[in-house]
Amino acid sequence: MTGDTKRVQELIGRMSLSEKAAQMTQIPANLLTDEEAETWAVRGIGSFLHALGKRAEKLQKAARDSRLGIPVLFGIDAVRGHALKNGATVFPSPLAMACAWDREAMEAVGRATAAEVAADGLHWTFAPLLCMARDLRWGRVDETFGESPTLTGELAAAMIRGLQGEDLKDETAILACAKHFIAYAESTGGRDSADTPVSMRMIRETFLPPYKKAVDAGCATIMTAYLPIDGVPMTAHKELLTGVLKGELGFNGFVVTDWDNVGSLVARQQYSETLRDAALAAAIAGNDMFMSTPGAYEELIALVKEGRLSETVLDEAVKRILTVKFRLGLFDDKQKPKIVDMQAHQALNARIQQEAVVMLKNNGVLPLENKKLAVIGPSVDHIHAMLGDWTYMSHPSIRSSCEIEHQITPVTPRKGLERLAAGHGLTIRYEKGCGFLREEDPIAAPDVAGYPYLEKIIKPEFQNLDTGAVLSACEGADVLVACVGDFLGQTGEYRDRADLDLSGDQQALLELMKSTGKPLVVVLVSGKPLTVPWVRENADAAVQLFNGGQTAGLALARAVTGETNAFGKLPISFAHHAGQLPVYHNQLPGWHGRRYIDMPEEPLYAFGYGLSYTSYRYGAPRLEKENGGYALITEVQNAGEADGTEIVQLYAHRPAGQRMTPVKELIDFARVPLKAGESKEVRFPVDMESLKAVRDDGSRVLEKGTYTLMAGSSSRDEDLRKVTFTI
Numbered sequence: 001m002t003g004d005t006k007r008v009q010e011l012i013g014r015m016s017l018s019e020k021a022a023q024m025t026q027i028p029a030n031l032l033t034d035e036e037a038e039t040w041a042v043r044g045i046g047s048f049l050h051a052l053g054k055r056a057e058k059l060q061k062a063a064r065d066s067r068l069g070i071p072v073l074f075g076i077d078a079v080r081g082h083a084l085k086n087g088a089t090v091f092p093s094p095l096a097m098a099c100a101w102d103r104e105a106m107e108a109v110g111r112a113t114a115a116e117v118a119a120d121g122l123h124w125t126f127a128p129l130l131c132m133a134r135d136l137r138w139g140r141v142d143e144t145f146g147e148s149p150t151l152t153g154e155l156a157a158a159m160i161r162g163l164q165g166e167d168l169k170d171e172t173a174i175l176a177c178a179k180h181f182i183a184y185a186e187s188t189g190g191r192d193s194a195d196t197p198v199s200m201r202m203i204r205e206t207f208l209p210p211y212k213k214a215v216d217a218g219c220a221t222i223m224t225a226y227l228p229i230d231g232v233p234m235t236a237h238k239e240l241l242t243g244v245l246k247g248e249l250g251f252n253g254f255v256v257t258d259w260d261n262v263g264s265l266v267a268r269q270q271y272s273e274t275l276r277d278a279a280l281a282a283a284i285a286g287n288d289m290f291m292s293t294p295g296a297y298e299e300l301i302a303l304v305k306e307g308r309l310s311e312t313v314l315d316e317a318v319k320r321i322l323t324v325k326f327r328l329g330l331f332d333d334k335q336k337p338k339i340v341d342m343q344a345h346q347a348l349n350a351r352i353q354q355e356a357v358v359m360l361k362n363n364g365v366l367p368l369e370n371k372k373l374a375v376i377g378p379s380v381d382h383i384h385a386m387l388g389d390w391t392y393m394s395h396p397s398i399r400s401s402c403e404i405e406h407q408i409t410p411v412t413p414r415k416g417l418e419r420l421a422a423g424h425g426l427t428i429r430y431e432k433g434c435g436f437l438r439e440e441d442p443i444a445a446p447d448v449a450g451y452p453y454l455e456k457i458i459k460p461e462f463q464n465l466d467t468g469a470v471l472s473a474c475e476g477a478d479v480l481v482a483c484v485g486d487f488l489g490q491t492g493e494y495r496d497r498a499d500l501d502l503s504g505d506q507q508a509l510l511e512l513m514k515s516t517g518k519p520l521v522v523v524l525v526s527g528k529p530l531t532v533p534w535v536r537e538n539a540d541a542a543v544q545l546f547n548g549g550q551t552a553g554l555a556l557a558r559a560v561t562g563e564t565n566a567f568g569k570l571p572i573s574f575a576h577h578a579g580q581l582p583v584y585h586n587q588l589p590g591w592h593g594r595r596y597i598d599m600p601e602e603p604l605y606a607f608g609y610g611l612s613y614t615s616y617r618y619g620a621p622r623l624e625k626e627n628g629g630y631a632l633i634t635e636v637q638n639a640g641e642a643d644g645t646e647i648v649q650l651y652a653h654r655p656a657g658q659r660m661t662p663v664k665e666l667i668d669f670a671r672v673p674l675k676a677g678e679s680k681e682v683r684f685p686v687d688m689e690s691l692k693a694v695r696d697d698g699s700r701v702l703e704k705g706t707y708t709l710m711a712g713s714s715s716r717d718e719d720l721r722k723v724t725f726t727i
């Protein structure tokens with residue numbers, strides 16, 4: 001028995017029933033009065049979320065002074081840096097960061113986030129998100145690392161390593177929370193938490209692998225999702241939470257529910273009759289801590305007293321929670337880091353913001369040099385549209401307890417271009433042109449009723465196309481730059497969309513600009529892929545900027561002026577039309593039509609796609625035997641005139657065995673810096689484990705047959721070169 005295990009057992013032995021129930025409780029401090037919060041702290045609450053600064057310090061003191069003095073865990077949604085805090089580093093959205101395909105940068109982002117969170121006396125972030133976005137209508141696509149189990153798992157594991165550091169006891173280490181277990185993004189029609197048609201075998205084969213990577217990386221906590229699978233809400237899903245997660249994967253941290261998941265079993269999902277039944281179902285299923293259902297505290301106590309729930313279930317949950325608190329060094333007077341190198345974090349942010357810019361098209365109009373530009377569109381100078389969700393701007397209610405001047409002025413695309421203009425001989429004329437919505441569009445406006453603080457932030461801007469102003473701005477220009485996309489009200493939780501076209505008059509704006517006959521560069525600033533076939537067809541160049549960090553506008557300006565060639569690639573496929581979904585790369589092969597009669601089969605832009613100011617040539621891949629399996633070797637040459645970094649991708653197609661397998665699936669990737677003209681051999685050890693199929697009984701086998709490995713620059717067939725082996 002380790003020292004910590006003994007201390008945990010002794011402590012549990014001294015805890016009353018109500019102290020155990022309190023330990024399993026987590027409440028948002030920003031929704032409590034000071035008095036209420038203090039009562040909970042004294043009662044021995046396990047955790048508060050969304051407390052910052054002095055308030056957190058006061059509550060921690062109250063907890064430490066209480067009967068057993070068990071410290072409270074403070075959690076926060078630091079999903080892209082400690083971004084809910086005004087003054088912290090705001091990194092790009094997870095989807096934007098995924099465009100970099102950069103494990104090393106992601107680990108560094110985790111480190112930077114942890115240092116800033118820890119310096120505030122907080123201990124835990126609800127990140128990373130392991131959902132895979134395969135239905136683009138879902139509101140939370142921006143929070144994902146895209147559509148691939150491999151990319152998601154690799155980036156999530158890197159972020160977890162960064163957040164938790166080498167030892168959780170270190171001053172700058174905080175707890176990570178892999179969420180939302182499991183298949184949350186798969187709900188029907190992209191409608192958040194709706195019925196989710198996946199089988200247990202699909203879960204094991206497709207959705208579990210990123211969680212395995214998270215668990216193997218030592219992730220201390222995991223959050224359950226809202227959705228039901230086969231009619232059983234995840235909150236009550238014992239087979240998945242206890243059987244698969246804690247049993248099969250050997251997860252030894254603790255499970256926290258999502259927001260009011262327990263209450264929702266009654267009020268929304270109509271699965272349990274009463275809150276008592278709901279608390280019983282949740283505890284038995286394997287949820288260790290209940291987020292935001294304060295009433296469940298009394299119910300847990302009553303259930304044990306009534307004899308419906310064994311106190312040993314509470315003991316097991318509390319054991320997991322306390323073990324994590326000991327691992328974190330909370331009982332041993334863990335100190336806060338005194339100095340945080342904010343400048344280093346800004347430099348890291350500049351790097352990942354740059355790598356997050358994706359060039360979709362360029363007929364030679366880029367880079368922009370010595371030109372008169374007309375820069376037009378609702379996204380050009382819109383901070384909320386650029387930053388997107390989960391920042392101090394999108395969640396003002398959370399920061400209220402820590403109002404400090406924010407030190408990093410956001411740089412929008414307009415400000416970024418203006419900053420670099422002189423150095424590149426550019427002059428800039430700016431015009432907004434139209435809003436994100438038309439005056440007659442209220443149905444497309446987000447419902448902010450009941451969220452008074454959101455009104456300012458996601459309030460739709462109804463503004464019809466101002467034809468005169470647009471044409472006059474275009475008049476003296478050599479090149480037109482349109483900046484269009486979506487705004488905060490169209491992306492994030494509660495904001496699923498049926499229509500992914502450019503909203504309002506933005507399409508009309510593009511067509512008006514095109515009608516002038518001048519070269520047109522389209523910059524898409526959006527939370528997620530929009531359906532923009534017109535842009536691919538008609539723009540002279542197109543650049544995608546998913547929700548960026550504080551200075552993403554500068555990264556964009558550096559990219560389009562050719563100051564750097566550090567472009568990223570898409571971690572997600574774009575569709576031509578919302579009705580064409582799904583378009584993700586790792587689908588099963590179809591036949592008998594395969595596609596809608598009025599849509600091509602291919603996505604608008606494929607997973608893994610992205611251009612730069614150079615091009616790369618791939619040699620024929622070859623296999624070498626290695627460690628009882630294979631390594632694939634491919635030669636990559638920078639065939640252009642600019643230095644760059646190629647994101648080399650490895651895909652596999654597996655033989656069917658018992659079940660059909662995806663046409664191809666990403667299994668590995670590497671960032672390879674290459675000077676103009678330079679060649680390198682890239683070696684991928686093939687992880688044979690990842691090629692295994694999951695049988696109905698849950699076992700994993702390497703099926704007999706021919707395996708095809710494909711290496712290249714994107715998931716498109718024309719970008720891949722193949723080699724096979726047989727088992």
Ligand code: BGC
Pocket residue numbers: 049077126179258259493
């Ligand atoms: C979200 C979680 C988040 C939690 C706490 C929920 O609504 O689904 O992702 O961590 O709120 O803010």
